[in-house]
Amino acid sequence: MTKKVLIVVTNADKLSDGTQTGVWLEEFAVPFIIFRDTGYEITVASINGGKAPIDEASLSCSNPMEWDEAAKFLENTEKLSEVDYENHDVIFFPGGHGPMFDIAENELVGKVVSHFYNTGKPTSAVCHGPAGLLKAKRTDGEPIVKGKRVTSFTNEEEEIVKRREVVPFLLQSKLEKFGAEFTQLKPWAEHVVVDDNLITGQNPASAIAVAEKVIERLNQIG
DSSP: OOOEEEEEEOOOOBOTTSOBOOBOHHHHHHHHHHHHHHTOEEEEEESSOBOOOBOGGGOOTTSOHHHHHHHGGGSSBEEGGGSOGGGOSEEEEOOSSGGGTTTTTOHHHHHHHHHHHHTTOOEEEETTGGGGGTTOBOTTSSBTTTTOEEOOSOHHHHHHTTOGGGSSSOHHHHHHHTTOEEOOOSTTOOOEEEETTEEEESSGGGHHHHHHHHHHHHHHHO
């Protein structure tokens, strides 16, 4: 049977200082294309449905044309509450700073992610996407990241891009607070961590490897 991937993206379009933000295009487009070319069926959803904003900083004339094709799927996303998420085989959260403002605190996202994690399905995210893991609980009520090796956009990288003061929290610090064993490499290095069915990537450079690890995991579980 064709595997089904649920990609959950942000609707948030502004940082706390009003600076434009949204989905980091590379982190959405690269895994989207890899999943599509593998033959997976893809659902792109967001909390509100409709348009998912693209972070303007991720747009460049040097971006591959294939990314433009993938970006069209952000124009009219499905509403997460209307998605039959239990009928999907993997969940994936791209980054961009947007998820820090809506996905991180959403109870439905927590419920959905808890389902994927607790049923052994690949639960994956890259960069700021792991904000989508924060509300999810194991069957014992503990955060799914507790005691797990994970990564995300690091505090150091947040300092470098000068966003530390305009995000609601530091993602690395929050994951560590929830008991995660946070791992990182130097800023902008490709870094992906797999711990059981949790698959997380540090930054945009890690998007390809996250998608590849998802496929590898799906092939393992059949």
